[in-house]
Amino acid sequence: MTLTTEPEPYRLTATEALANFRSGALTVEQYARSLLSRIAARDPVVKAWAYLSPNLVLAEAKRLDSIPVDQRGPLHGVAVAVKDIIYTRDMPTQFNSPLYENDAPKVDAASITMLRLAGALILGKTTTTEFAATSQGPPTTNPHDPSRTPGGSSSGSGAAVADFQAPLALGTQTGGSLIRPASFNGVYALKPTWNAVSREGQKVYALIFDTLGWYARSIDDLRLLADVFNLQDDDDDDGDGGDNPRSGKEDGFSIQGAKFGLCKTMVWSHAGPGTVSAMEKAASLLREHGATVEEFDLPEHTADFPAWYDTLLDAEGRVAFLPAHRLDKTRLADHLVGHVENRRGSSKRDQVRAFDSIAAARPVVDAILARYDAVVVPSVPDEAPLGLGYTGDHIFNSLWTAMHTPVVNVPGFQGQNGMPVGVSLVAPRYNDLRLLAVGKKVGEVFQAEGGWKPQD
Amino acid sequence: MTLTTEPEPYRLTATEALANFRSGALTVEQYARSLLSRIAARDPVVKAWAYLSPNLVLAEAKRLDSIPVDQRGPLHGVAVAVKDIIYTRDMPTQFNSPLYENDAPKVDAASITMLRLAGALILGKTTTTEFAATSQGPPTTNPHDPSRTPGGSSSGSGAAVADFQAPLALGTQTGGSLIRPASFNGVYALKPTWNAVSREGQKVYALIFDTLGWYARSIDDLRLLADVFNLQDDDDDDGDGGDNPRSGKEDGFSIQGAKFGLCKTMVWSHAGPGTVSAMEKAASLLREHGATVEEFDLPEHTADFPAWYDTLLDAEGRVAFLPAHRLDKTRLADHLVGHVENRRGSSKRDQVRAFDSIAAARPVVDAILARYDAVVVPSVPDEAPLGLGYTGDHIFNSLWTAMHTPVVNVPGFQGQNGMPVGVSLVAPRYNDLRLLAVGKKVGEVFQAEGGWKPQD
Numbered sequence: 001m002t003l004t005t006e007p008e009p010y011r012l013t014a015t016e017a018l019a020n021f022r023s024g025a026l027t028v029e030q031y032a033r034s035l036l037s038r039i040a041a042r043d044p045v046v047k048a049w050a051y052l053s054p055n056l057v058l059a060e061a062k063r064l065d066s067i068p069v070d071q072r073g074p075l076h077g078v079a080v081a082v083k084d085i086i087y088t089r090d091m092p093t094q095f096n097s098p099l100y101e102n103d104a105p106k107v108d109a110a111s112i113t114m115l116r117l118a119g120a121l122i123l124g125k126t127t128t129t130e131f132a133a134t135s136q137g138p139p140t141t142n143p144h145d146p147s148r149t150p151g152g153s154s155s156g157s158g159a160a161v162a163d164f165q166a167p168l169a170l171g172t173q174t175g176g177s178l179i180r181p182a183s184f185n186g187v188y189a190l191k192p193t194w195n196a197v198s199r200e201g202q203k204v205y206a207l208i209f210d211t212l213g214w215y216a217r218s219i220d221d222l223r224l225l226a227d228v229f230n231l232q233d234d235d236d237d238d239g240d241g242g243d244n245p246r247s248g249k250e251d252g253f254s255i256q257g258a259k260f261g262l263c264k265t266m267v268w269s270h271a272g273p274g275t276v277s278a279m280e281k282a283a284s285l286l287r288e289h290g291a292t293v294e295e296f297d298l299p300e301h302t303a304d305f306p307a308w309y310d311t312l313l314d315a316e317g318r319v320a321f322l323p324a325h326r327l328d329k330t331r332l333a334d335h336l337v338g339h340v341e342n343r344r345g346s347s348k349r350d351q352v353r354a355f356d357s358i359a360a361a362r363p364v365v366d367a368i369l370a371r372y373d374a375v376v377v378p379s380v381p382d383e384a385p386l387g388l389g390y391t392g393d394h395i396f397n398s399l400w401t402a403m404h405t406p407v408v409n410v411p412g413f414q415g416q417n418g419m420p421v422g423v424s425l426v427a428p429r430y431n432d433l434r435l436l437a438v439g440k441k442v443g444e445v446f447q448a449e450g451g452w453k454p455q456d
Numbered sequence: 457m458t459l460t461t462e463p464e465p466y467r468l469t470a471t472e473a474l475a476n477f478r479s480g481a482l483t484v485e486q487y488a489r490s491l492l493s494r495i496a497a498r499d500p501v502v503k504a505w506a507y508l509s510p511n512l513v514l515a516e517a518k519r520l521d522s523i524p525v526d527q528r529g530p531l532h533g534v535a536v537a538v539k540d541i542i543y544t545r546d547m548p549t550q551f552n553s554p555l556y557e558n559d560a561p562k563v564d565a566a567s568i569t570m571l572r573l574a575g576a577l578i579l580g581k582t583t584t585t586e587f588a589a590t591s592q593g594p595p596t597t598n599p600h601d602p603s604r605t606p607g608g609s610s611s612g613s614g615a616a617v618a619d620f621q622a623p624l625a626l627g628t629q630t631g632g633s634l635i636r637p638a639s640f641n642g643v644y645a646l647k648p649t650w651n652a653v654s655r656e657g658q659k660v661y662a663l664i665f666d667t668l669g670w671y672a673r674s675i676d677d678l679r680l681l682a683d684v685f686n687l688q689d690d691d692d693d694d695g696d697g698g699d700n701p702r703s704g705k706e707d708g709f710s711i712q713g714a715k716f717g718l719c720k721t722m723v724w725s726h727a728g729p730g731t732v733s734a735m736e737k738a739a740s741l742l743r744e745h746g747a748t749v750e751e752f753d754l755p756e757h758t759a760d761f762p763a764w765y766d767t768l769l770d771a772e773g774r775v776a777f778l779p780a781h782r783l784d785k786t787r788l789a790d791h792l793v794g795h796v797e798n799r800r801g802s803s804k805r806d807q808v809r810a811f812d813s814i815a816a817a818r819p820v821v822d823a824i825l826a827r828y829d830a831v832v833v834p835s836v837p838d839e840a841p842l843g844l845g846y847t848g849d850h851i852f853n854s855l856w857t858a859m860h861t862p863v864v865n866v867p868g869f870q871g872q873n874g875m876p877v878g879v880s881l882v883a884p885r886y887n888d889l890r891l892l893a894v895g896k897k898v899g900e901v902f903q904a905e906g907g908w909k910p911q912d
Binding site: 087103104105106107110113114117195196197198199200203204207208230232233234316319320322323326327347348349351352356359360362363366429430 | 543559560561562563566569570573651652653654655656659660663664685686688689690772775776778779782783803804805807808812815816818819822885886
């Protein structure tokens with residue numbers, strides 16, 4: 001194979017790879033071979049893949065190369081890793097569950113259908129915690145330190161993107177399963193507005209929380225997927241005045257003169273030194289670049305949110321894991337058996353109260369978020385902990401998941417052990433594209449001056 | 457084949473069939489052959505099946521007969537028809553869409569896994585409107601008058617149960633797709649509380665509305681499925697007092713002394729003579745049997761509900777049908793193309809307002825419903841209309857679907873053309889089992905004295 005680009009093709013972002021395909025500097029097959037070489041070299045350490053068939057990937061790459069230029073899709077040839085709770089008709093889907101070893105459903109999830117129609121090259125299935133619903137890790141390691149977790153449940157997706165084994169990856173978030181691995185691995189992630197993207201054909205944990213999202217090493221790459229999945233923002237021109245500071249900012253956003261919120265949330269006591277420092281530095285850098293940063297607390301009546309979330313997650317898990325429990329509860333994670341058997345002892349009334357309280361909080365939180373170009377919140381308690389057994393805590397993520405708001409993890413800081421730490425940007429529901437535009441400028445600053453670069 | 461029971465096996469309810477299997481009076485194979493004969497005789501008229509393989513059914517029946525008695529599940533041998541938007545690993549799933557002709561996903565939906573583990577005999581796939589999302593009928597006819605629609609989108613499921621082609625059937629409801637066919641065909645249906653039953657592995661239309669439910673010719677049969685799917689009511693013993701009139705009524709419910717609500721809803725102007733008469737007669741019969749019946753109106757601020765519902769359904773459909781639109785919009789129903797292309801011109805802000813307004817109404821409506829043993833509401837505008845093209849209007853159902861409350865259609869009345877008309881009973885979320893208990897007594901009265909019996 002002749003490498004026709006510098007750096008090696010596997011290091012290209014999706015946006016860069018597309019440019020190389022368009023110019024003819026790179027074929028999809030060459031690109032696939034480069035990624036497969038990277039994977040072969042790194043898989044013994046990182047272990048990001050639940051399933052990967054080089055022959056299948058190369059056959060598909062050749063098929064893509066044979067498509068006439070004028071018939072190519074917007075993601076033509078770009079490699080995408082897929083979390084192994086999403087159905088792929090040509091690869092097994094195993095959910096990291098012994099109940100589904102080598103399970104081959106022969107159907108594509110809605111997200112895979114859309115990726116294939118856009119010309120994406122589906123690389124393989126990435127590791128996850130069991131059913132994307134436990135904090136017990138697969139053997140995947142953090143690319144920046146193999147003694148540390150890459151986070152979960154989208155473990156392999158986060159690690160593969162950080163390790164240049166794929167430019168893009170699909171993940172899912174029910175608590176913090178997209179944003180936490182993004183922070184631990186030092187990459188970008190977008191958790192879109194809830195139900196802005198179809199989740200048909202993937203494992204359900206909690207219908208009211210589950211969100212499909214994605215990883216990349218640049219905001220431009222996240223934007224590519226946002227367009228493929230047809231994310232659209234709230235309409236600026238609905239005639240109710242110009243009091244939305246985000247209006248019209250998608251293209252021309254500048255940190256100079258922007259207005260950020262900063263919200264430590266009701267669970268700030270869980271923040272360790274890496275996150276405390278990252279939040280402080282984030283605020284300082286934004287101010288130094290000409291923005292105002294206003295710290296605020298959420299309304300007192302949302303203080304019970306963590307209890308509502310836990311009650312509702314448990315109740316939704318009871319429904320989602322009943323079939324697996326019936327199949328063989330001895331081969332189901334104890335945590336999930338606990339959901340099904342209602343070990344918490346919640347009543348249906350508790351569950352309904354939690355559901356309705358969270359629903360009532362959404363417009364309240366949206367209205368607060370709408371005062372700002374974006375709100376800076378913690379992504380994680382701290383850098384990735386040592387050990388592979390425990391994938392970390394979603395305590396800083398579940399609020400925004402439940403509020404259905406878009407969230408972008410922006411890397412750029414580091415913890416006491418030199419591991420990446422990100423912070424998140426949040427905006428009201430259906431402000432995904434504007435949030436990406438803000439995240440792009442913010443990410444440039446954080447990466448340049450925050451102390452950690454994604455490609456370190 | 458020797459018929460060992462009277463009436464013919466195909467006429468047995470699920471509860472009756474189970475008793476015959478347990479006593480040894482009937483084998484599953486004999487039962488399956490009887491149902492297949494009924495289907496063969498009636499299919500040319502009713503056309504309820506999208507897929508049915510007699511060989512597959514008989515092979516499965518023989519397998520079930522070979523299972524030792526002490527290893528048989530709670531639905532051992534009972535035949536279940538499955539709406540053709542639910543994945544079945546051994547039968548195609550086609551969604552009544554030209555995009556999915558002969559599509560064979562080789563995976564079971566969560567509901568099918570649970571049915572198989574309970575020993576059910578999956579008979580075949582029943583007809584639906586396209587993606588269970590249009591009101592354009594399949595060619596299925598109403599068993600009581602082949603010139604009339606059986607309703608939709610669960611067209612085949614409702615017709616098959618009414619016509620003794622299956623004792624049980626799975627359907628789904630996003631607007632009124634379970635309750636409307638139940639009323640048109642003169643059978644019982646339960647739409648359980650939203651997300652009380654896993655919907656994994658089935659077509660999504662609107663995540664926040666879609667509900668899996670089922671048809672039967674008796675309340676006892678609905679209860680069988682409620683137990684298989686682990687429906688559980690709100691806890692009576694949560695220590696907040698005995699002001700819930702439904703508490704403890706599951707077993708000993710009596711119409712004498714019971715308290716019913718009657719709610720014509722904000723769309724009562726859509727009721728035709730069959731429904732006006734059924735609602736009046738329902739109230740009279742309940743009063744004659746010793747109940748109080750109190751008519752009430754919903755709070756004024758819910759008057760905009762129909763607009764909220766339409767806005768949100770359209771927005772959720774935009775996400776759900778984007779993959780099909782990308783595959784080939786020329787082979788997608790125009791109504792669904794309209795969702796994807798936002799022909800209504802709704803803004804994201806409209807959509808969020810509708811979502812939050814509906815969410816805010818749920819606890820308000822629950823509190824009103826909780827004053828009664830059950831609330832009587834219309835099931836349909838009137839008896840099944842003439843013609844097979846249009847499956848009817850969900851105007852009386854979408855409110856309760858969106859409120860996430862359980863709903864039972866109770867047959868027993870008739871329209872001006874002698875076709876069945878039902879009324880629905882509604883209760884607060886997670887009162888499914890108590891609602892069935894109330895529905896059983898109410899159904900006995902309506903069937904005996906309302907003017908129409910399910911087996912007419």
